[in-house]
Amino acid sequence: MFFDDYDTPVFRPPSEANSFILRVTRGCAHNKCTYCNMYRGVPFQVLTDEEIARQMALAYSYNRDGVRRVFLADGDALVLSTERLLRILHALKQYFPHLQRVSSYAAPKDILRKSPEDMIKLREAGLKLLYYGMESGDSVTLKAVNKGVDGPRSIEAGRRVVEAGMKLSIMIILGIAGVEGSERHALETAKAISEIQPTMLSALCLMLYRGSELKEQFERGEFHPLSPGGLMHELHRILENVDLPEHCHTIFRSNHVSNYANFAGNLPKDKQRLLVEVQMAAEELDKLKTWDVYNDDRY
Numbered sequence: 001m002f003f004d005d006y007d008t009p010v011f012r013p014p015s016e017a018n019s020f021i022l023r024v025t026r027g028c029a030h031n032k033c034t035y036c037n038m039y040r041g042v043p044f045q046v047l048t049d050e051e052i053a054r055q056m057a058l059a060y061s062y063n064r065d066g067v068r069r070v071f072l073a074d075g076d077a078l079v080l081s082t083e084r085l086l087r088i089l090h091a092l093k094q095y096f097p098h099l100q101r102v103s104s105y106a107a108p109k110d111i112l113r114k115s116p117e118d119m120i121k122l123r124e125a126g127l128k129l130l131y132y133g134m135e136s137g138d139s140v141t142l143k144a145v146n147k148g149v150d151g152p153r154s155i156e157a158g159r160r161v162v163e164a165g166m167k168l169s170i171m172i173i174l175g176i177a178g179v180e181g182s183e184r185h186a187l188e189t190a191k192a193i194s195e196i197q198p199t200m201l202s203a204l205c206l207m208l209y210r211g212s213e214l215k216e217q218f219e220r221g222e223f224h225p226l227s228p229g230g231l232m233h234e235l236h237r238i239l240e241n242v243d244l245p246e247h248c249h250t251i252f253r254s255n256h257v258s259n260y261a262n263f264a265g266n267l268p269k270d271k272q273r274l275l276v277e278v279q280m281a282a283e284e285l286d287k288l289k290t291w292d293v294y295n296d297d298r299y
């Protein structure tokens with residue numbers, strides 16, 4: 001369900017397909033990551049209380065009892081002040097008696113602007129799940145793609161979410177460091193995952209989107225992407241170096257539309273099986289003669 005009538009794109013995680021998408025901002029306050037074109041050309045804007053209340057009232061009149069999950073859009077709703085978010089979460093509880101969970105995307109800088117106490121207050125008010133595009137744990141890579149934080153800060157952001165008792169879904173991007181940075185990206189990302197111990201981990205493959213700086217760098221010959229097999233070898237390096245304690249049940253998925261092969265399991269329980277499957281996929285994909293067989297937008 002989506003009730004904002006403003007004509008700019010709306011993005012949400014696949015797992016929020018049945019949620020009420022409540023837009024509280026438009027665009028992304030950061031909007032500088034070189035691989036991302038999601039909100040290019042969309043001036044960042046915080047919606048007014050009236051605009052937010054109007055969407056809630058429409059959702060209420062449309063399906064009051066059916067709203068169990070709410071996703072706060074757009075790109076980084078956590079940029080709002082804690083007080084404002086608490087007011088929104090409180091209003092959602094008033095409107096929707098069967099509400100079970102509120103979630104949103106969260107950029108690392110926005111997480112770090114919240115104190116640990118703020119994060120606990122938000123969780124207690126109903127914000128139970130954050131989707132965090134960490135992309136890499138490697139400072140060199142994060143700087144190159146203009147993520148706005150270095151490796152240690154990206155780990156600190158993830159830890160802050162977990163320590164507040166929220167669920168944390170982390171996305172990493174295979175191939176984001178190109179050929180030259182692949183090994184460093186793999187090792188530092190594995191280290192970050194091991195330290196953060198996220199609830200969910202998704203590995204996407206890099207896509208070079210039209211209008212992104214990274215695609216322009218590729219076209220100028222400044223960025224050298226990994227082959228499909230190289231992406232799988234990188235995933236293998238990440239998984240073999242992820243070191244999670246036995247009590248962790250991190251749900252691992254690599255089944256995004258960008259992926260050349262799909263994998264699913266729990267970490268650390270299924271680590272050895274996943275390593276075998278990823279190695280087999282790498283060997284198959286190494287045989288490919290052309291790279292852009294799956295998606296025109298890729299390279």
Ligand code: SF4
Binds near residue numbers: 030032038107
């Ligand atoms: S990746 Fe996320 S934080 Fe970066 S520009 Fe895109 S929406 Fe904003």
